[in-house]
Amino acid sequence: MFFTTYFLLTGLLGSLATGPSDTPPVPSGAVQSLKAARTLGAGATVTVRAVVLNGAELGGLRFVQDGESGLALYALPTRVPGFDELQAGDSVQVTGQLKNYQGLLEMDPISAVRKISSGRPLRPLKVPASGITAAFSEAHEGRLLEVTGLSRLTNSSGTPVDALSANTNYLLDGQTGALLRVTNSSSGPNGLINAGVPKGEQFDVRGILSQFSASGTGGYQLLPRLATDLVRGGGLARITAEPVPVNITAQGFTIEFSTSYPGDTRISYGPSSTELTSNRIDEALTTQHRIVLDGLEPGTTYYVQVSSRNMAGMASSAAVPVITGGHKSGRKK
Template sequence: MKQLLLPALLLSTTLAAQAQRKPAPAKPATAPAPVAPAPVAPAPPTITAARAAGPGATVTIRGTVTNGPELGQLRFVQDKVAGLAVFSTTNSDLHTLVPGDSVQITGTLKNYNGLLEMDPVASVSKIASGRPVTVVEVPAAEMNTVFDDAYEGRLVRIKGVTSLATAAGTPAESLKGNTNYLLNGQKNNPVRIHVASTGEKGLVDKTPPTGTFDVVGSVSQFTQNGTGGYQILPRLSSDFVVAGGLPAIEGEPVPTNVYRNGFTVVFQTANPGTTKVEYGKTSALGTVVDLPAPTRLHTVEISNLEPNTSYYVRVSSTNAAGTSRSAAVPMLTDNKKKPVGR
């Protein structure tokens, strides 16, 4: 028995010692070293600040382009409060820019016959495309206010112009490139047509609208004595805006190619827009034809109608400015067969 007591005592002592031993405290987790924030590049100066720097200063501007190649190698860039001309004969990045491009451009300012412009251009960086362009709007009675250095380089819209005249005071007809015309015949308010604004959408060889219209263009300057010489540079024929830009249906829709089971509806709008024709046997109409392609001359063939029957027809057209709609007018089928080839 005495031989058994000693091992038991030793075992009991060991267990008691283990029970009293405390676990070692866990080492605290090492906190990650703070990461320094990436340095924020300073925003480029506003165009207003760049203009204040004056000729000879190298500046960086950020803004939205308001014209494309219809003004040749010249681009106007503006932000919400100011604009600046940018010109280069060699910078291909500049020449690819179109209206709505958001850009950052660096270059040196110079005075070109009164116009403050960036030339030479050191770098062009396109940031985005499709940005909205702010347009300063003034009634024609107050157009003198935008022929001023405060608006140089900005896109303006003169509303309610009634005529465009030659320097001799005669009505403008076929417009010529690199030629000045007078808004409402006023010599201090010229519009200059750029020789590069050609083609179907250009201004060269186009006839200005009759009646009342708006004129959109960038404010530029050309003077050899340092004062005055402000002029508006429209870009495309669409810058002569009739009816506020709405499609504006001209006259009533008319039926052509009438036969026993149908006819073709034709109408014209002052500005391009989509084509929509609604028709039916009553003024409630009920059937619709939609053509999404914008056009000024709208043509829709209506078929599967009943012979010798009157149908009500209403047309409408939509573009970015809104929708123009006619009243419903009656159109009549007859009892003739459809002409061959139609």
């Protein structure tokens, strides 16, 4: 009896350890990395956890990425509760079936979406303009790229363009195969449609690498999301409107200025352009800056220098003189 039981157990354990495949199937609902999910390919039902790269500016598409790979998600509005509300920076867990659509591996249909958190940082893979051809590949499909050091966007014939149009293809630096596409969903004041292309300077373009190819090979295209994906000066909050004093009183004044990209608001001031001994900081990120300076001496000249810092660095203006209202205190000579 003892030996019979022993051999039955060992035989059972042995059969479990040496099944038909060395890689056990993934249990239903188990979370996988995007790389592992992509390896399973079309037809597989997977559950992944990653960070959303875009909102409604790409229509019914949402792209997600983790530390290694990216993936497209597709759902018609209201088909899956919570999907249409997803925004860039949301951390999500999504379950659905993979399929190939014109070469693009995407999750469709989606059976469940669970938002975990929001405000997660988006980390683009930086690609120099000279390396676009190598970067536009299956390994980077679905990922956020930042192509750096561009000098122009052109139409298909190589002519530089000044502004972008909906449902139109462009070439990055006029390079064949370096396709950028503007969708018709990126509209409104922050959208790409009618957005101006930087001129007379190098710039970067952020976008998600997608694919559209009937044959399933090639056809890679960069999908920028909003006008802010055309990154002038590396995203630095450069000062575009010099500081202007308003609401001048005997005790102070308000300084206003604007920047090309959002940054904090910093002001240094003092009795001369070389003695900027006092400082004020507002850490809120904005392109329209405003700080009130008060408690100053009447009828006095102050030199004011404005600055703005963001993740790309800090930009500053030259110090300018501003005179408070009223008269200086003390007896006249």
